Amino acid sequence: MSADPITVHVPLGERAYDILIGPRLLDEAGAILKGRFPGRRFGIVTDETVAKAQLPRLLAALDAAGIDHSEIVLPAGEGTKSWANLQTVVEGLLAARLERRDLVIALGGGVIGDLAGFAAAIARRGMDFVQVPTSLLAQVDSSVGGKTGINSPHGKNLVGAFHQPRLVLADLSALDTLAPRQFAAGYAEVVKYGLIDDEAYFFWLEENRAEIFSGGPARAEAIARACAAKTRFVLADEKETGVRALLNLGHTFGHALEKVTGFSDRLLHGEGVAIGMMLAHAFSAKLGLAPSQDTGRIGAHLKAAGLPTRLADIPGDLAPTDALMTAIAQDKKVERGALTFILTRGIGRAFIEKNVEPGKVAEFLEEMRGA
Numbered sequence: 001m002s003a004d005p006i007t008v009h010v011p012l013g014e015r016a017y018d019i020l021i022g023p024r025l026l027d028e029a030g031a032i033l034k035g036r037f038p039g040r041r042f043g044i045v046t047d048e049t050v051a052k053a054q055l056p057r058l059l060a061a062l063d064a065a066g067i068d069h070s071e072i073v074l075p076a077g078e079g080t081k082s083w084a085n086l087q088t089v090v091e092g093l094l095a096a097r098l099e100r101r102d103l104v105i106a107l108g109g110g111v112i113g114d115l116a117g118f119a120a121a122i123a124r125r126g127m128d129f130v131q132v133p134t135s136l137l138a139q140v141d142s143s144v145g146g147k148t149g150i151n152s153p154h155g156k157n158l159v160g161a162f163h164q165p166r167l168v169l170a171d172l173s174a175l176d177t178l179a180p181r182q183f184a185a186g187y188a189e190v191v192k193y194g195l196i197d198d199e200a201y202f203f204w205l206e207e208n209r210a211e212i213f214s215g216g217p218a219r220a221e222a223i224a225r226a227c228a229a230k231t232r233f234v235l236a237d238e239k240e241t242g243v244r245a246l247l248n249l250g251h252t253f254g255h256a257l258e259k260v261t262g263f264s265d266r267l268l269h270g271e272g273v274a275i276g277m278m279l280a281h282a283f284s285a286k287l288g289l290a291p292s293q294d295t296g297r298i299g300a301h302l303k304a305a306g307l308p309t310r311l312a313d314i315p316g317d318l319a320p321t322d323a324l325m326t327a328i329a330q331d332k333k334v335e336r337g338a339l340t341f342i343l344t345r346g347i348g349r350a351f352i353e354k355n356v357e358p359g360k361v362a363e364f365l366e367e368m369r370g371a
């Protein structure tokens with residue numbers, strides 16, 4: 001691809017921002033940030049793995065542009081999205097004397113983006129922040145749309161705020177240091193956009209998966225199309241009172257699986273989403289809503305990408321169905337105690353179904369344990 005970044009604009013009125021996707025944006029970040037936010041200081045939040053792999057590039061770029069900055073480095077992994085680390089980040093920003101008009105930079109994957117974004121939402125009653133996503137998942141999903149937050153012992157993402165970034169800088173070369181398992185996990189969210197409402201994108205992914213994984217030109221196109229798809233839902237329904245819930249395809253099951261596996265490396269978010277999307281399709285097929293051949297076709301694609309597709313693929317003993325149902329009952333889409341699921345009529349035909357009977361879900365999960 002050319003050196004010019006692709007720009008996806010998110011026209012949210014006074015909260016509008018650009019997503020820039022380019023080959024070496026980390027090295028250009030100093031000039032870009034100085035141009036867009038003159039005179040501001042920056043508090044970088046990152047994790048230990050990204051600090052080793054990519055932070056030096058960002059620091060060099062900020063130094064070259066004469067930008068004042070400070071850093072907060074946290075452990076890597078889903079466990080970092082916690083109350084304790086929220087306090088660490090907020091207190092760190094205050095200790096660095098960052099002012100309300102200064103900016104937080106979230107440099108990392110979705111964990112850092114969600115945590116640092118939430119810290120920015122509450123420090124000094126709201127600071128601006130910039131997303132610099134370094135995982136595939138963060139470049140196609142979590143850096144866009146303004147959902148920020150942490151996990152609670154009660155469940156996934158149960159504490160947070162909607163807080164849009166002021167800019168997203170997605171550097172394609174950052175993905176060169178990402179572990180293959182993490183790349184595959186991010187790819188589950190890429191596939192999600194095809195499954196929701198764009199079967200042509202899903203078919204294109206089937207054709208281009210190898211090139212996306214090997215880093216050919218299809219990778220930038222896949223990321224840009226994913227960002228454009230997410231932007232469409234965010235514009236239609238910024239705070240998820242309706243259609244944005246479709247972005248939760250596979251997540252009601254996936255989040256419950258993440259909770260019962262302890263928000264750990266046993267099951268990454270994207271892996272939970274891959275299994276969750278398979279369960280959503282299989283459940284829809286069981287209810288007579290969707291063709292079961294679609295479940296097979298999606299499973300073949302996810303498997304070829306190196307993703308788990310069945311409950312049995314999760315290492316270790318899976319918690320009992322009761323524990324899964326307890327986690328599902330804490331889902332944020334629950335209304336007056338009734339479960340909402342994203343179900344489907346087939347590839348690219350997802351829909352929101354309210355009042356799903358818990359008994360049917362539990363029976364289905366019990367069947368799926370042995371499948």
Ligand SMILES: NC(=O)c1ccc[n+]([C@@H]2O[C@H](COP(=O)([O-])OP(=O)(O)OC[C@H]3O[C@@H](n4cnc5c(N)ncnc54)[C@H](O)[C@@H]3O)[C@@H](O)[C@H]2O)c1
Nearest residue numbers: 049053076109110111134135137141142147174177178269
């Ligand atoms: N806010 C949203 O809209 C949204 C959307 C999707 C997912 N999420 C959240 O995002 C999180 C998952 O994000 P994730 O998959 O990026 O996980 P992550 O942030 O844990 O990053 C994955 C791993 O890759 C490492 N890493 C990241 N970039 C790297 C790089 N360039 N080189 C080397 N290592 C790198 C990280 O240190 C980490 O160990 C979950 O908490 C999920 O709930 C949020």
Ligand SMILES: O=C(O)C(=O)C[C@@H](O)[C@H](O)[C@H](O)COP(=O)(O)O
Nearest residue numbers: 141145147156157244247248251332
């Ligand atoms: O942006 C959204 O909306 C999504 O649902 C994107 C999901 O991929 C993401 O995992 C999100 O954090 C889930 O949101 P939640 O509201 O179910 O916690």
Ligand SMILES: [Zn+2]
Nearest residue numbers: 189251269273
């Ligand atoms: Zn997700």
